[in-house]
Amino acid sequence: MRPACLSHRVSPSSRGGLHGRAGSSAGGIPQTERCRSMSGAVRVRFAPSPTGYLHVGGARTAFFNWLFVRSEGGSFILRIEDTDVARSTQESLQAILESMRWLGMDWDEGPGKDGAAGPYFQSQRMEKYREFSSRLLASGHAYRCFCTREELEDRRAASLAEKGALKYDGRCERLSPEEVLSLEAGGRPCVVRFRVRSGVTSWQDEVKGRIEFSNSELDDFIITRSNGTPTYNFAAVVDDVTMQITHVIRGDEHISNTPRQILLYEALGEALPVFAHLPMILGPDGTKLSKRHGAVAISHYERQGFLPEAMANFLALLGWAYDGKREIFTREELVRKFSLERVSSNPSVFDQDKLIWMNGQYMRELPSSRRHEMVRRFLREEEGMNDVDTRGDWIDRIVDVVGDRMKVASQITELAGFFFEDRVRYDEKARELLLSGAGTSELLLKVAGRLESLKDYGAVSIEEAIRGLAGEMGLKAGELIHPARAALTGKTTSPGIFDVMTLLGRERCLSRLRDAADFAASERAS
């Protein structure tokens, strides 16, 4: 309802990067900056191509779109850019939709949700692209080009060799109508190119401020391929126009596409949407985040036992901040507080440690039943444990005992793996501990003896017994506990030792304690 393109960011030049002098449009062509959003409801879109999973960067883009439209009130359109038939797959589509849903993003129009602006698959919108292509051809904004790929490549290479520009030289633009006719008659395949006018193209970016390109930087780009399908820039504009998209919110790798798209809007006589280019998400090495940096698929995080609300919260903070102090927000708060004005213009590095921390924050607020579920699922699906449900209660108790040490479900392995393994493996520190003390072996045997003689084997009585034993021996409880921990878990850190003893069960405790006693004694002897 607010007049988006006029009121936002009253002084955009402050966002830095204003190098162009305002109003100096060299070509003297007035920029049409009417905005669609002035006339109606906000409509935004997320337009993935189904050629893989939903990755962190895409998810962040989608989420900012979603957050924006939910905070403004409007429609979120999910459009599938599947014009690359060779690479698009049904599995990818499903995977992307699933990750979207997992993160809690619902769409108002798109796959499974028909609307007036459909269809929502580009592969089903070919007539529209053809129609707009002929319109541009008829109005003289576009022309046919008969150059072959080979010719183009040769010229590009030659130009490159002379350190020239890599742009199309526009030779087919100069073809006479007769030549075009005869070429067509000869059955020579052709593409349709957009005729880029001279001058300057600029826009007021919602996050970057004013951006300006000289059209001489652009060449006459292809809008329709020789096989009749539209290229990305063209399809995107036709769709955004026909779907009445008011705000284009996307990654800033699209900045260089924007002048071309604006020129297309202009030629079509359509009002421009508001553009908002989000800073990119980088890997720890400072380059664009990709699989090289490790896990980038949202589904990976789901499988590892991250919580969707934590993931969403974390994604929201990648390039957006409320006041720099508060960081934990419910989804409702995010919707309420989100605004494009507070999106920063500099790129951010994806910090897994902080994600883990944040997930831990959400994890400890969870009812234990939900933590049980998450761990069971992780064990079953990721660790291939097939008796998870027959041992369910026992596993649930382990999860309880692990408590908030577990920040992500997958950490159950490192935190409590010793419960599930038949034999303990001593890590470096445990080894040292078992081997260092003088009477360690004897201590362990005494602990074992005490546990063996317990009538009632439970956490409370175990604790009493161990502390009692320590007292009798004139030792501090810790002097018994530490070697016992090493013996039972193979590590020097673990959940509370009495809980460990309880859940491990008397038999396994006794054998592990005796094994460790043997280990301590034998190694010392040799």
Next chain:
RNA sequence: GUCCCCAUCGUCUAGCCUGGUCAGGACACCGCUCUUUCAAGGCGGCAGCAGGGGUUCAAAUCCCCUUGGGGACGCCA
């Protein structure tokens, strides 16, 4: 190579538009505390305005240059 974007602790960032508060918070890290270890909690610490010029009484903040990083230059999206 050309064009574009970006520049505050190691990382995410607040502060910049509307110059003047010890440059604030969080993750990570390091202490202390609690404690059977770890985790969590509490308390404390380390650490930053890329550099250089301007403008100004005053610059992280406004302007210019340099440097650095990133992105885009396809009949991919």
